[in-house]
Amino acid sequence: MTIKAYAAHEPKGRLEPFTYDPGDLGPDQVEIAVTHCGICHSDLSMLNNDWGMSEYPLVPGHEAIGTIAAKGENVGHLDLGQTVGLGWFSSSCMTCHQCMGGDHNLCASNESTIVGRHGGFADKVRCNAEWAIPLPDGVDAKKAGPLFCGGITVFNPIVQFGVQPTHRVGVVGIGGLGHLALQFLNAWGCEVIAFTSTGSKMDEAKSLGAHRCVNSRSADDIAAENGSLDFILVTANVTLPWDAYVQALGPKGKLHFVGAVPEPVPAEIFPLLLGQKSISASPLGSPATISTMLEFCARHNIEAQCEFFPMSQCNEAMAHLEAGKARYRIVLTNG
Numbered sequence: 001m002t003i004k005a006y007a008a009h010e011p012k013g014r015l016e017p018f019t020y021d022p023g024d025l026g027p028d029q030v031e032i033a034v035t036h037c038g039i040c041h042s043d044l045s046m047l048n049n050d051w052g053m054s055e056y057p058l059v060p061g062h063e064a065i066g067t068i069a070a071k072g073e074n075v076g077h078l079d080l081g082q083t084v085g086l087g088w089f090s091s092s093c094m095t096c097h098q099c100m101g102g103d104h105n106l107c108a109s110n111e112s113t114i115v116g117r118h119g120g121f122a123d124k125v126r127c128n129a130e131w132a133i134p135l136p137d138g139v140d141a142k143k144a145g146p147l148f149c150g151g152i153t154v155f156n157p158i159v160q161f162g163v164q165p166t167h168r169v170g171v172v173g174i175g176g177l178g179h180l181a182l183q184f185l186n187a188w189g190c191e192v193i194a195f196t197s198t199g200s201k202m203d204e205a206k207s208l209g210a211h212r213c214v215n216s217r218s219a220d221d222i223a224a225e226n227g228s229l230d231f232i233l234v235t236a237n238v239t240l241p242w243d244a245y246v247q248a249l250g251p252k253g254k255l256h257f258v259g260a261v262p263e264p265v266p267a268e269i270f271p272l273l274l275g276q277k278s279i280s281a282s283p284l285g286s287p288a289t290i291s292t293m294l295e296f297c298a299r300h301n302i303e304a305q306c307e308f309f310p311m312s313q314c315n316e317a318m319a320h321l322e323a324g325k326a327r328y329r330i331v332l333t334n335g
Helices: 041-047 141-148 150-160 178-188 200-208 219-223 242-248 269-275 287-300 311-322
Strands: 003-007 016-020 029-039 064-071 083-086 089-091 124-128 168-172 191-196 212-215 229-234 249-257 278-281 306-310 329-333
Touching (some): 029 083, 029 311, 064 124, 083 141, 150 178, 178 287, 219 242, 311 329
Parallel strands (some): 306 329
Antiparallel strands (some): 003 016, 029 329, 064 083
């Protein structure tokens, strides 16, 4: 059989129609007939080889939604025709300490959906069955793709770091990740403060769950928060006055990064030491945490704000993302 996809053949190349033979389906794999695929900034980074690990031809797409079209002989928990999603990870070893402990996303030998293999800008995509996560009732399949990367990236640290409903939490950067973080944290019960330098996003941030907004580039405005925040979630990928954010944390507060900030983050140890504060980061989440996130979304009517393009217009959609025009996530549609 052949899979029809869109691939670039060089860094920053145009995505062109591409077919490939995926070979025999493995006993622990499933094949997903893709109906929708979200576009993440990581797709753009991989297309451009910004991280130096891209292989060409490159088929992007790691926020795929679709139905089980085929399954290996060992796959008993998924049914043909069942609607599932696939995110950044497509396989994990299932035997290491991390996998056995439920932290599959930390498996040292895990496989990424678009690193060294072909992703979801296609009519079909494959993965190991543990990473094909069923969509519960109440989650719109058309808008679910972004939850499998952007959504789990911001939901996972809420769970991993014990964010409480009584906490005051800052979200830095109101974009593809941040607009979901605001919704999660508001539904979690937190007091939510949005940090953004874009004035037009302040009203939007409040409609998404922020109780108030702060200019993310103003040291004076950030200083007004000194000692008050329990957790600050950084979704931005730009350099900001990080020492000011550390000062905004209260005792035992955490400055947590999920955005790929391009430069080293300087930190003075004395303020961290005196307040028992910390700086941390995390990658996506495990299959179980993704399932929990989806149930939480269904319960609280949380979804990504999406713009839709047909799969055939993937180049136009990528250009729209690169120009910073997405509000807030882009989804490609098949058929």
